[in-house]
Amino acid sequence: MERRVDVAIIGAGTAGLFALRQVKRFTDSYVVIDGGQLGTTCARVGCMPSKVMIKTAEDYHHRHALAAEGIAGGDRLGIEAPEAMAYVQRMRDSFVEHVMGGPVSKLGDKLIRSHARFRAQGEIEVDGGVVRAERVIVATGSRPVLPRAWQAFGDRVITTDQVFEQSSLPQSMAVLGLGVIGLELGQALARLGVEVTGIDMLQRLGGLSDETVNETAVAAMRREFPVWLGEKAELAEGMDGRIRVTAGAKSVEVEQVLVAAGRKPNADRLGLDQLGVELDRRGVPTYDPETMKVPGEPIFIAGDANADLPLQHEARDEGQIAGYNAARGTEQRFRRRAPLAIVFSQPNVVTVGESWATLQHQDVLVGTCRFEGDQRSRIKHADSGIARIYADRRDGRLRGASMVAPDGEHLGHLFALAIQQGLTAADVLRMPFYHPTTEERVQDALREIANNTEQQLDQPVDLEFLDHDERQVRAAE
16 A cells, blocks of 8 residues: 655644644645554543542542531541542543544544554555655654563553553552652542652652742642652562552552653654654654754654643644644744643642743842732632742843642633733733632732832832823713
């Protein structure tokens, strides 16, 4: 079998499907090649099933507050682990079915169910033949990292791809890696009654680089389960079939270990080295993030396959950029969105815009607010946290933010929108803030910035004068 097409998309995940949207606008000469399990990483093993588990855990955790609210019987509630996991799986399956019932179901013979490998430029080997493509989009996603030595422990050591397949929950678990998914699942499992120990070889949680915010995050997590930082974990056989996990001077024996130590891009399996493409140590080629094109090659790479920004909304954008340029044979540059990353722990861990690791060496102002005593958050039994906002000293233009905050997901979007639009702290202060909301708390941080910029106005920082023309228009009305 030999097929000739304008565009071949390798991978039918989020990036591949959003690339397909753009490709279909300009040509009918395309194929999608995927030999793995269909359904996006987000729907199958990432964003969505984790949020189901988190919601179940939050519901159960709230039982501790029921008596104070005058609701009796909370102390008699319990978790039926098999039923809880079955619910997660049913919801997960519905998310996957939604993806599969969309563009994938309409591909027909344009979907080639095979793994792919480059034989030469524009030549892709598939089961039973070859696809010759003018341009290729690599959207092959990623796989969880699991050290080979740990594979000998069998199903006692699992990855984030396997955790949602469990028929029940262990009594005890070590979570290795406290990035986004490790924090989310570690806290959720602890709230569901699992004796969790969280371990990370770094000193920071959830991608935070701001030490002040990180300290708050660590304290919040340690209120719910032990957190060991700064030591590499080692595994060995323990007593009665358990695994002994050692990190520095500390050790614990657990029924199961969840490895959440990152994901590895699948691009290393495509044979890109056969084309003479320069690859980094992960097997990923150099590419332009504004065009998604590999320099000097008719190849575009999008989504988790490039291991740059492994987030669903970034994969969507990268897929569309790659699809547009591949279909048109162009190198159109696109403006990327303000960075936004959210850990859906409680409180949320959020980073927006430029990181503190970058900004701490620049001339910036920092505005800080704390959520202890915030009335709306107190009603929700969630009045703890901190937000630190970074802005240019000259005019207060917002550059970034880090926070551990109740409803931080919404605050993160507020600041992402402001940064994307190039707004200053004063600009945001002049927008409506309703009472009582968590959002109004960040006015403290914004005022701290606005009151200390080099460019100062004589008006209140959170109010705006009507100019002469506006006054005349209103008078005429």
